[in-house]
Amino acid sequence: MIASRPRGKRVIEAFSPKLGRRLQCFGEEAYGQWICLEADPAVETFCERPVELELTDGSRRPADFWVRHDDVEMLLIIDGESNALTMPNGDTELAAARIWIGNWMRMLPCMISSRQVIPKSMVNSVLKFISEPMPLSRIEQEFSIGDPTLIRAVVFSLLHAGQLQSPQLHTETLSYLTRFQPARGHHDKTS
DSSP: OOOOOOTTOOEEEEEETTTTEEEEEESHHHHHHHHHHHHOTTEEEEEESOOEEEOTTSOEEEOSEEEEETTEEEEEEEETTTTEEEOTTOOOOGGGGHHHHHHHHHHHHHHHHHTTTOOHHHHHHHHHHOOSOEEHHHHHHHTOOSOTHHHHHHHHHHHHTTSEEOGGGGTSOOOTTOEEEEOTTHHHHHO
């Protein structure tokens, strides 16, 4: 991993549940891209700044991420000029994902801080309870144990693992009204 910080870029450190370790992002664009990678259940694994590439003009620059996504490996480079992500599969610009990124910026700390204390039985109970789309407030009410942080961490962890989904999180800010539902085909497998 290439660890030198690019000139003028802010260092942002975070813990990645997917990698089980701390990582460094250089700049807001790389941090936003990390959140998108972390939040995507189809991303199997990734590594930040894995290799330095020689560009066609003879200059060198590090790839921002190596990613294995649905058994396909790719290098991601964030274009600092337009803040757009350039990828072989033509994914949308990071700017279009601001709400999604903002929601995950709120959910990841809850998930990370509670990861060691979530009982497997609670995860199974919450997953079984969410058999149809329902708001976060309803889930919290059903499993009321005082502080709702643990239940939120369970819901967010299930979302992170791809066992739940919430299409609203792409277009609306996370709230008590945000609806969570089983991922397609998942409920059928657990019944």
